[in-house]
Amino acid sequence: MIRRPLTILCSLAASFAVLAAQGTGTSQTPPPAQTAPPPATPPQTTPKPQDPQQPPTFRTRVDSVSVDVSVTDKNGKPVTDLKEGDFEIREAGKLQTIETFRLIQSDDVDDGTLGAERPTQILSMSDMQRETAKPENRLFIIYLDDYHTRAGNALHIRKQLEQFVSGLTPRDLVALLYPLTPVGAVTFSRDHDGTALGISRFTGRKYNYAPTNAYEQNFAQFPPAQQEQIRADLSIRTMMSACSLLATLREGRKTLVYVSEGLTGTLPDGVFTTGAPLTPGLPPPVSMTQTGRQQSQEFFNSVDMVGRMRDIFTICSRGNTSIWALDPKGLATSEFGAGDRVGPDQDRRMMNEAIDSLRILADQTDGRAIIGTNDALPELRKMVKELSAYYLLSYTSTLAPRDGKFHEIQVKVNRKDIEVRARKGYWAYSEEEIRKSNLPPKPGPPEEVAEAMDSLARVVEPTSRRTVGVWIGAVRGETERPQVTLVWEATPEASETIAGRPEQVSLTVTAANGDVIFRGVVPRDPAAFRPTGRVTFLSPPGSLRLKVAVENARGQRLDNEDVTEIVPDFTATGASITEPQVFRARTAREVATLRESITALPVVTRQFARSERLFMRFDAYGPAGITPQVTMRFLNRRGEPIPNAPQLAPTVKGSTFEVDFGLSFLPQGDYLIEIAAVTGIERSVKLIGIRVTG
Numbered sequence: 096m097i098r099r100p101l102t103i104l105c106s107l108a109a110s111f112a113v114l115a116a117q118g119t120g121t122s123q124t125p126p127p128a129q130t131a132p133p134p135a136t137p138p139q140t141t142p143k144p145q146d147p148q149q150p151p152t153f154r155t156r157v158d159s160v161s162v163d164v165s166v167t168d169k170n171g172k173p174v175t176d177l178k179e180g181d182f183e184i185r186e187a188g189k190l191q192t193i194e195t196f197r198l199i200q201s202d203d204v205d206d207g208t209l210g211a212e213r214p215t216q217i218l219s220m221s222d223m224q225r226e227t228a229k230p231e232n233r234l235f236i237i238y239l240d241d242y243h244t245r246a247g248n249a250l251h252i253r254k255q256l257e258q259f260v261s262g263l264t265p266r267d268l269v270a271l272l273y274p275l276t277p278v279g280a281v282t283f284s285r286d287h288d289g290t291a292l293g294i295s296r297f298t299g300r301k302y303n304y305a306p307t308n309a310y311e312q313n314f315a316q317f318p319p320a321q322q323e324q325i326r327a328d329l330s331i332r333t334m335m336s337a338c339s340l341l342a343t344l345r346e347g348r349k350t351l352v353y354v355s356e357g358l359t360g361t362l363p364d365g366v367f368t369t370g371a372p373l374t375p376g377l378p379p380p381v382s383m384t385q386t387g388r389q390q391s392q393e394f395f396n397s398v399d400m401v402g403r404m405r406d407i408f409t410i411c412s413r414g415n416t417s418i419w420a421l422d423p424k425g426l427a428t429s430e431f432g433a434g435d436r437v438g439p440d441q442d443r444r445m446m447n448e449a450i451d452s453l454r455i456l457a458d459q460t461d462g463r464a465i466i467g468t469n470d471a472l473p474e475l476r477k478m479v480k481e482l483s484a485y486y487l488l489s490y491t492s493t494l495a496p497r498d499g500k501f502h503e504i505q506v507k508v509n510r511k512d513i514e515v516r517a518r519k520g521y522w523a524y525s526e527e528e529i530r531k532s533n534l535p536p537k538p539g540p541p542e543e544v545a546e547a548m549d550s551l552a553r554v555v556e557p558t559s560r561r562t563v564g565v566w567i568g569a570v571r572g573e574t575e576r577p578q579v580t581l582v583w584e585a586t587p588e589a590s591e592t593i594a595g596r597p598e599q600v601s602l603t604v605t606a607a608n609g610d611v612i613f614r615g616v617v618p619r620d621p622a623a624f625r626p627t628g629r630v631t632f633l634s635p636p637g638s639l640r641l642k643v644a645v646e647n648a649r650g651q652r653l654d655n656e657d658v659t660e661i662v663p664d665f666t667a668t669g670a671s672i673t674e675p676q677v678f679r680a681r682t683a684r685e686v687a688t689l690r691e692s693i694t695a696l697p698v699v700t701r702q703f704a705r706s707e708r709l710f711m712r713f714d715a716y717g718p719a720g721i722t723p724q725v726t727m728r729f730l731n732r733r734g735e736p737i738p739n740a741p742q743l744a745p746t747v748k749g750s751t752f753e754v755d756f757g758l759s760f761l762p763q764g765d766y767l768i769e770i771a772a773v774t775g776i777e778r779s780v781k782l783i784g785i786r787v788t789g
């Protein structure tokens with residue numbers, strides 16, 4: 096862990112303490128704002144006034160500051176009839192000119208829009224991008240930090256979160272997040288029942304270091320104190336990534352609900368842990384007191400933890416994101432239990448440090464800390480109410496600071512008997528940040544490579560801990576009509592559900608015109624070791640909507656999911672490649688068995704061990720019944736060929752291609768398998784992402 100000089104640390108802690116002490120303003124002494132991301136070049140001239148009949152465009156310049164302001168009357172009801180002239184914004188005591196002004200309202204402030212245009216379910220990435228950009232839709236990411244929540248506390252809080260989410264409206268878009276969830280796998284949904292079902296599987300793992308996935312196996316042999324540092328870093332980095340994602344979606348307010356008992360920089364020696372290896376040669380701690388050196392180190396670790404959060408505050412300020420920190424332990428008098436050998440003084444310090452981390456996260460991002468209560472629902476509902484109606488203003492700072500520091504602003508409204516809540520200020524860009532923003536962007540991977548890697552992340556790290564994964568593929572059937580196959584497979588998390596493991600899937604498939612293509616139950620294959628099943632049906636080309644309901648042996652629903660799939664048109668000209676079926680094997684004999692089998696089920700996962708072999712089967716078609724020439728190769732995650740990788744030479748039977756290969760030559764990481772089909776001058780490429788573990 097990187098240590099900072101004492102003077103810097105103390106200064107940092109003091110500055111955060113001062114900022115945290117500044118609370119919500121009123122009509123006499125209000126607050127806030129945020130800067131938008133920097134553009135390619137700084138502004139040169141003052142813009143012309145906007146046409147009042149046109150929706151305002153909020154600038155994304157280094158000196159442009161966005162301010163969202165909530166105004167309520169003495170009964171707590173939103174005040175929605177204010178005009179631009181009713182507001183006054185000052186920065187460092189200097190009056191600023193408001194350039195854009197807009198009232199943002201959601202459905203529970205009856206604006207009449209919900210009945211005119213009923214929000215639809217989000218079934219694709221384009222749907223999500225369109226809906227998250229609408230300012231009238233409220234955006235929430237619920238971050239379930241299982242690393243910093245005990246199992247019993249998770250059980251308590253998830254019931255309240257389920258109830259909260261189930262009561263949201265179609266204007267609320269919600270995504271679930273865990274410390275190991277890739278940002279590319281975060282998806283917002285209006286399916287609040289499905290989100291509540293995902294929350295119901297939230298299991299706390301604080302002080303339980305038993306690895307549950309391949310990534311955690313990498314540090315499973317570390318002592319608990321070191322694992323705790325790794326977990327804290329992961330939680331902070333994931334929070335930072337989530338806030339960065341929210342900042343890119345739109346100008347209006349966004350909210351991250353952080354469910355955690357808080358972060359601490361030190362793991363006391365006497366804490367009872369499970370799932371971690373014993374440190375050889377060290378006897379169990381017996382002392383219930385600390386030396387001065389231990390207390391000093393504990394202090395340094397605490398300040399260092401706050402320092403590592405600094406980037407989160409900056410991102411949230413510039414991206415108009417607030418963190419509501421929710422402590423699931425509720426009313427508690429101590430941090431540790433009777434089984435822990437921790438003295439009362441250290442217990443008190445650790446508890447205060449954990450709670451302070453939640454308060455700091457909330458205060459520095461203009462959110463709220465929900466702590467010391469066994470009923471979080473009223474505060475969560477208050478959060479939604481505050482997001483239901485607010486004013487979004489912007490101005491160009493006349494001070495144009497370039498110091499990278501926090502700058503306070505004051506917002507006033509010329510009306511009596513109201514309460515004004517606004518951001519306390521914004522983090523200015525430094526000269527170095529502006530210089531970097533003017534540099535040409537570094538070339539990234541091709542778009543198709545980025546899409547393949549995002550798809551891999553969504554398969555390997557399901558955002559809502561789904562009980563099953565789904566694979567969908569289509570081949571050319573009779574009269575060239577597509578024949579679609581769906582395979583479902585239980586995930587490792589499915590065995591943890593209280594209701595039992597999946598035994599069947601109820602499936603409804605609807606075409607774009609509303610016709611039902613298939614409706615029925617897909618049972619478990621009795622010959623398969625892990626619960627899995629398959630169904631095949633004919634379909635027209637185009638978009639399909641699949642409603643998947645996962646059920647246990649008693650027919651009780653365990654999970655549900657909406658999936659959108661585009662079925663290719665195999666009558667189109669040019670070469671085409673079907674979605675490959677992937678089978679896992681360990682020996683050449685198993686591969687030979689798979690080649691001869693027509694009933695073996697492909698795996699849904701794309702995560703494999705280096706000791707495994709993969710067998711792939713796919714079809715490739717060309718125009719007029721021509722079989723295209725097919726080549727395959729390994730690529731890294733940037734889409735570049737891997738030097739000295741073995742050649743992949745698929746065999747062909749009619750239009751079906753098969754290939755098997757081992758993974759032992761690949762280090763742990765993410766890779767792509769490129770399949771290219773060529774007929775004359777026509778070339779089609781498909782990329783398949785895989786994750787290789789130890």
